[in-house]
Amino acid sequence: MSGLPQGLREKCGVVGVSLADRQAARPLYYALYALQHRGQESAGIVTHDGFQQHDHVELGLVGDAFTEADLDGLAGRVGIGHVRYPTEGGLDSSCAQPFSVSFKSGSLGLSHNGNLVNADEIREELAGLGHAFTSDGDTEVIAHDLARNLLEADLVRAVKRTMNRIHGSYSLTITHDDTVLGVRDPEGNRPLCIGKLDDGYILASESAAIDVLDGELIRDVNPGELVVLQEDGEGFDSYQLFTPENTAHCFFEHVYFARPDSAIDGKLVYDVRRDLGRKLWEESGIETDVVMPVPDSGRAFASGYAEAAQEEGADVEFAEGLMKNRYVGRTFIMPTQDARERAVRLKLNPIRDVVEGKTVTVIDDSIVRGTTSTQLVQLLRDVGAEAVHMRIGAPPIIAPCYMGIDMATREELIAADQTTEEICEEIAADSLAYLSIDAIAETLDESESDLCLGCVTGEYPYDIEGEETDRDVERPVIGDPAPADD
Incomplete structure (x- = not known):
């Protein structure tokens, strides 16, 4: 039922920005406010200042999860954010996102909206290879698989290998050191769009997050597409990694989940x-x-x-x-x-x-x-x-x-x-x-x-x-x- 049907709860919301001349933390914070309806259990931001990754993740609403000091500590012109309602993984801080991991080739931050159907299988395989997991959520599975592939391949090939492995629905915003990227699953089940800001670009689950930053919606991320935001905020690169025979757009985004002032897959909700x-x-x-x-x-x-x-x-x-x-x-x-x-x-x-x-x-x-x-x-x-x-x-x-x-x-x-x-x-x-x-x-x-x-x-x-x-x-x-x- 409207206003939170009993037994029917929101998905998650993701966002990512790459800016030319200002810190990313506050724009990410405002964008998460615009996506608050997609998840109220936790909120988090990961940024990168060109040297190291910074993160702050807390249980609760966006306004409760961050203080001024928290935002000041998130240095860097690039970053991602997440609001979560748990679907896979319990309600605790270990499953709150973005998920952060450091490895030999750098650092990763990952925000996930969706649900994998083969997460347990991949987790078991990676655990057998020595990967240590701190949560039972599928987001950590994606992060570990991508980190492993980045040891052997460049960014685009690594993402494609991970997309070949993970089955299910996902829209992802990712930081790989100071690069921000967005990925939409090959059937486009979860929404993700690209927007232009005055001094950079944004990826977000819904266009309302772009509006709150006075940005302009460019288009939806295509199913099976990888979008890489340029580090100077000057543009983005697109890689169509998979082209499905059919999409699987979630009709319930239009019926219930999305804000009415958002555009999803080219249509105003x-x-x-x-x-x-x-x-x-x-x-x-x-x-x-x-x-x-x-x-x-x-x-x-x-x-x-x-x-x-x-x-x-x-x-x-x-x-x-x-x-x-x-x-x-x-x-x-x-x-x-x-x-x-x-x-x-x-x-x-x-x-x-x-x-x-x-x-x-x-x-x-x-x-x-x-x-x-x-x-x-x-x-x-x-x-x-x-x-x-x-x-x-x-x-x-x-x-x-x-x-x-x-x-x-x-x-x-x-x-x-x-x-x-x-x-x-x-x-x-x-x-x-x-x-x-x-x-x-x-x-x-x-x-x-x-x-x-x-x-x-x-x-x-x-x-x-x-x-x-x-x-x-x-x-x-x-x-x-x-x-x-x-």
């Missing part, structure tokens, strides 16, 4: 969400007195849905009927059943005058376990809604994500073994409808074969033990509204 809302009306629109979003990511969907309805002559009002308490974080402790039942009311408070005596359509981006949706429907009925219809701006989530989203297990997903009709009855809505996969693909102007849809189809673009793949490759380069029964 806000516009995509509005267009998805319009599709939702076309597929399953129902005329009610009020259309309201679940804040925050449901807002653009609801706006597009209401606009499409009004264009067809529906007498419907778009209203902010739910107010979000921004001071209740996702780590809010709910030790008792009473507290768990009160959680939605603490986070979302309905505006009675908007709801009372009205039929309402509630627009959200997803339903995961269904607990929050059930409580939300009841909350609206308690303040006088005559009918509550749920419309969801994504297909039903029926399977877990192995690509870096901390999603509920298959057993916990309400749509894994229930029909839309059954879910509608369980959450006690008057009707429920999801957006179709066809609508997602059409709105993104991509074929289904170029999207990662594993969480809504159960078929994955990478070879995952025990799961189906939707691609026949030698190596994984890397409806209608449902009424509730009476």
